Amino acid sequence: MRGLLTALGALLIAAGSLFALQGAGIVMWPAESFMLREASWVTYGIAIALIGVALLALARRRRR
DSSP states (O other), X not given: OHHHHHHHHHHHHHHXXXXXXXXXXXXXXXXXXXXXXXXXXXXXXXXXXXXXHHHHHHXXXXXX
16 A cells, blocks of 8 residues: 555655646647646646655655
């Protein structure tokens, strides 16, 4: 279960970071993405990444 939480948390952090960077117009890949330069995706991306951080914290806490 810890491994699953860790993997899911890391995936959410990576995806959320990508979404936020695309929304901010920093990462312009893929060029046809609907998320590029859309401020709402910065908010969504940060929220998704924070959920990932929470899952990583939960996985770390379960180890003790």
